[in-house]
Every structure is written in structure tokens, then in C-alpha cells.
Amino acid sequence: MSGLADIARAAGVSISTVSRVLNRRAGVNEETRQRVLAVLAEQPYTPRGLGALQRTGVIGLLVPELSNPVFPAFAEALETRAARLGYSSLLCNTRSAAIRREGPAESRPPAARTRTPVPTSLGEEEYVRMLLARGVEGMVFVSPEITNVEVPLGEAPKPSYYAKLLADGVQMVFVNGATPSLDVPDVTVDEQLAGYLATQHLLELGHRRIGFVSGPSRSLPSRLKRAGWAAALEEAGLPAEAEFVAHAPFAAEGGGAAVARLLDTVRPTAVICSSDHMAMGVLRQAHQRGLSVPGDLSVVGFDDIPLAAYCSPALTTLAQPIEEMAAAAVDELVHRLDPDGRHRTNGNYTRVFRPKLVVRESTAPPRSIS
């Protein structure tokens, strides 16, 4: 929305100078150029011609990583839905921005040194700005950063970043964003129910020593699952003890390491995991220890990634209705993008989907009973 004049005013320089920076012409002091670029990052320059051409039919999809197969699965489902509605998708892996931030300077190409240095990265936020500058109309955040609760809870600077985006009129939708405080539509699974159902399933099979292979403690979804796990346990008259919870990074190795700790200490007969991806690490670890699954250890995953049915034993898991959630998220976004704007409901819209227990081969009654 800002023309050359706006940028110039904000940067305290003349219009000419902004023009020169934009066109990378010589004769602009490096310091001045930086000031202009800083303003440009805040309010990207939009030539009138392009500004009006904004109906680009492109939306941005932000996922935290790609190694966990849920994210490619979500990405593909979102893309497919968007494509059906006539939108192209641009996918961003926000984790990679963090790498850039810490990347060694000497490995950069000469260009990065002699020319305008690439602005220092800020992770997800940086990607959002980049996408905005590339003319996306709106974006879907899958498991956004906000999902990580700030343990110190002193300042809470994170929400303000999304709030600012919101104030700038950027249309966005969260998937598994778990953020009651923000006025953003959120499409989510009931994580707590998922934890509850998984635990209940194991209790019904006769397990009494049920561990939780959890993601990092700062992850809100993991906390919610834990609450569901605890609720089911207590409902069955069993204590939900902290020693039965092992935290580890979200990845197959993390799952393996976490379950190893549990097996070395409290010896659970069954575990629930924060994700199928971690569950695969658990399966592997059990295999390496010569433990049979489900004979010696029952395992419940979460997500129902496409490959869950293809491991051996096939993974019992709590399915997120990925297709439906993706459809709901994209529909809501497109709805808000609708220029004929009859429906522009700005309310805090949240859709909670029920996870569904999919029983496969990785769960069975504990050996002592069977």
C-alpha cells in the first residue's frame, strides 16, 4: 500500500534516494541504504501497478519442518484444497530460516558481502515478511511458533508479532495453533482428548504402567496431551506420575531416546507418543532391545501419518483428520480473502476436530495378562 513517498517519509530521506535504493544505483551511503531497507522490510514498497494487481491467487503455507511426515501430509492436503479453489501455494519451512541466522558468514557468496546483505533472519516472522513482499494474499500457519509457551512468561513478545501482522490486515489461519488469546481463526485437533483416548485404549487393554513419550515441555500440544493422559489415568484410579513422562525433541531419535529412559527406569508396559514420528523411534528402540511390540510394549502414536499403516507392526494411533482440517483451514482463509466480502466475519473462529483412534497392530494386552 505504500508508494515511494511513504517510504521516503518513514525513512527521513528524499523520494529520489528511496528510488535509488530500490534500483540499486550507486551513490547511496551504506548507512542510508540500511535505513531505507529497514523501512522497506516493515512496509514493502508496492508500485501502484502491482499493488492493485494484488489478487495474485497465491497463498503462503508455513510449516515448522519437513522431517516429520505429518507436515508434508498437511502441506499436500492444504495445497490440494487451495488448488481446487484456484489458488497456488508457496510452501515455507520456517526452521530453515533459523539456520540462516546462525550461518557462518564466510560461507556466504561474495554477493552477500559486497551488495546489500540479506536481512538477518528472524525465523517465522522473516518468512512471513518475505511472502508478503512476494504478493501472497494470505497464509496458513501449521503448528506456528506461538505454540511454544514461553516458560518465563515475563515479557510475552511473541504474540505481539502476530498481533502486528493482524493489525496490518494480513489474513491468516492457524492449524494446530492452540492460541486462545489471539483473534485468529484456528483449526485444531483436540489434543487433550487425543491423550485421553490413547490412554483409555491402553487402560482397556489392561495396561497399568503407561508412559508418555512427549515432545519438549515448552510445546503446548504436548502439555495438552499430557493433561489428557493424566485425566484418563486418574479416572482409572491410577496416579499420573512425572517419572512416566519423558521429554525429547520432536523426531524419531528423540522418541527412541525418551523411551529408552522410560524403559531403564519405570519400565512401562505401554507408551503413548506425541507424534507418529516419535513412535517410529520408539518402535526402533524396542526392536534394538529385543522387545517385541506389542508383546512386551504397546505403542500408540499420534497424527496417523500415511506411513503409520506401513510400519511393522502397523502403528495404532490417534488420527488427525488431516484432509478435513486442511480443507477447513483453506476454506476459512479463502473465505476471508473474498473481495466481495459479504462474509467477512472477523470473529475469533475456532474449529476443533476430534481425533479418531485407529487400532492397528502395535497395541495389545500386556503380557502378564494375555
Add this chain to the structure above:
Amino acid sequence: MSGLADIARAAGVSISTVSRVLNRRAGVNEETRQRVLAVLAEQPYTPRGLGALQRTGVIGLLVPELSNPVFPAFAEALETRAARLGYSSLLCNTRSAAIRREGPAESRPPAARTRTPVPTSLGEEEYVRMLLARGVEGMVFVSPEITNVEVPLGEAPKPSYYAKLLADGVQMVFVNGATPSLDVPDVTVDEQLAGYLATQHLLELGHRRIGFVSGPSRSLPSRLKRAGWAAALEEAGLPAEAEFVAHAPFAAEGGGAAVARLLDTVRPTAVICSSDHMAMGVLRQAHQRGLSVPGDLSVVGFDDIPLAAYCSPALTTLAQPIEEMAAAAVDELVHRLDPDGRHRTNGNYTRVFRPKLVVRESTAPPRSIS
């Protein structure tokens, strides 16, 4: 490079009309608008300010799909490398564009009908144009469409599309592009060697009836693997019979279906697969039939996706050096993007990586021998 005036001249209309089309203002005949849009597709409008702002630090990554985990793995490796060199990545799933093309019109938002319709999709090409319009500096194609040999081989219109891009000065690099005819740097694994090594491994274990669970016959990599398979077989004095090859779509289900056909007819004691993803389907199918792997059937995959080590039995596979290939591809692209252009070697640059046999648990001597 073309301003409003150039577009106007090419379309045979006045500058005002072009401006109106770009700004989606009323008062332009649909026919005229189409003519202008057609010209615009050929030579995109570049406002002077933005055209020069080209050094965006953004590259495009095009993958055909995300369900096969190799592609997310490649994408992540490419992104990571690009990030280290100071570039952001935009990931596109070219398969989804095909969906848009056939998408039902009534499901589109009202905007798509009343306003300029989203230009009809052309798959990969459309994405490339879109990325170009979004200011990417170059792109990496992973397993590009060109990889599919046109069986009729009458017209060959596909190469011309890449050639055109090349002529437009678009910088690009192929990963597993397998295209000797084009003057594009290509980073690739030796597919034929992969097929050869896999087959040789099985021959050494004592197998004599070795099937090939292959991707579609139009896929060039699958053809090359088959050539390697045939070479190894013939070297061992065995015939490479066509009945031992089963074609199916690239996916876990495809792998399952293909191996089912082989098991119902020629009863191989071992199979090699076009991808780990297909191999997982093979594992599943064997499991469902009560066949033990590797006892009754040995399985060799391709790619060495991260999850290959996590299935049970862990998959024996031929590893693509994904990290190294990604690094080579990105380095080559960035190299060509270098504005100080000392190194602008425009030669046809191809790097072939050797696949590496990773023996895990899914292969063993055939039962009759062991």
C-alpha cells in the same frame, strides 16, 4: 524488462488499456483483456522499480510431490544449504497445479468467476512463471517433468519449454533430471549403477529369481534402473525377462500392487524397487500375505529415506547422498547467480553421484539356501 508501453504495443492497444487490465478496473472488453493477458504471460510486466530489485535472495524449489518422503528430504536439504548461503527458499509441489487445471469450476470462489479468471494451469511451467513473477532468482527442479520420456516421441514439445526458460536467462539446476539434451547443470545419482548394485547384492546372497517393482514405464530413472538390473542379471548368466518387471504408480500402494502381481505370477524370491516408498508398500503386502521378510522375500529399496532405518525389518536400500547432492545443486545455482559473474561457466555441467548400498535387515539368502 517490459514496461507498460511495450505490453501495449505487443497487444495492439493503448497504454491506458494495459494499465486498466493490470489494475483490474472495469471498462475493458473481455476479449481485449484476454489479448493483453496473453501478452503479459509472454513478457511479464515489470515496473521499473521492482525489476531492478531483482536481487531478492529467494530461490524456488520445485518437487513433483510430497507423499514420497524423499522429496521432503531433498527439500529440507536444499533449503538448509540455501539458507547457509543466505538464500530463502520457496517450495512448490508441482503436482498440485495439475489439480487446479481439472478442478471443478463451481467450487471456485465467486471472485474467480467475476474477476479475471486465474490463468489455466500448465503444471510445472505454470509454477515456474508464478515464481518468476514473485521475484525468485533461480530454481532447482527435483525430478522434473522432463524425466518422463514421451513415448510417442513425435513432437517433443516438452524440452522446448525448458529451452525457452533458458533462453529467457532463467537460472536453473536439475536434480535427478536425467536430461542429456538440455544445457542445464544436472546433479544426479547413477540410476543404472543403483539398479546394478542392488541386483548384484541379491545375486551374491544367492537369489536367482529377482523381480523389479518399477515406477511407470515412461519414467526415465526407472528405465535406467531396469537397465542396471538387466545388466547384472545377464552378467550372472541369467535372463532379464520382462515378466519379472511390474510397473505401478510411484507410491506405497503402487509398490504393494506391483509386488502382488509378481508374487501371483513369477514368484520371485527377491525384489528391487524404484523407491523406498514403493518398498514400504512391498513390505506391507508381504506382511499381509503372511510372507516373512527377508525369510520368504528379500526387498531392496532406493533412496534411503530417513524412515528406511525405522521400518521393521529395516530396509536394505541404495542411498542417494541427499545432503551432498542438495549441496552440489544449490552451490551450482548460487554460483551462477553470482552477480560478480567471474565464474559464469555456461557449460553443460553434470555431476553424477554414486549410490551406496546400505545393507539392513530386509535382505538375506533365499530360504532354499539358508
Add this chain to the structure above:
DNA sequence: CCCTTCGCAGCAAATTTTTGCAATCAAGAC
């Protein structure tokens, strides 16, 4: 057949962006 009406293209005025040029300023030479 003529007149009215309306959509649409182009003209020209208004606005925005680019660029030649001269003014300003800092640093170093004399």
C-alpha cells in the same frame, strides 16, 4: 431510418517514479 443508450478505447491531465545536475559536506593536501 433515425435516435438514444451504453460499452469501450484513446486522449490528455494528474500523479508517481526516475534521473541529470548542482549544492553540501567531510577528509586530506598544500
Add this chain to the structure above:
DNA sequence: GTCTTGATTGCAAAAATTTGCTGCGAAGGG
């Protein structure tokens, strides 16, 4: 201390883009 040199900036003229308005020509009614 003053002059020269070169970098940097803003002014204003030139170029490009947007938009109000006029007029052309086709369609439909009288």
C-alpha cells in the same frame, strides 16, 4: 587555514503510469 576531491543528497525536469473524460460505434427502440 584554505583548497581540492569525491561522495552523497535533494531539487527539478523527464519519463512512466493512472484516471477522468470524450467520442466512436454497435445494439435496440421508436
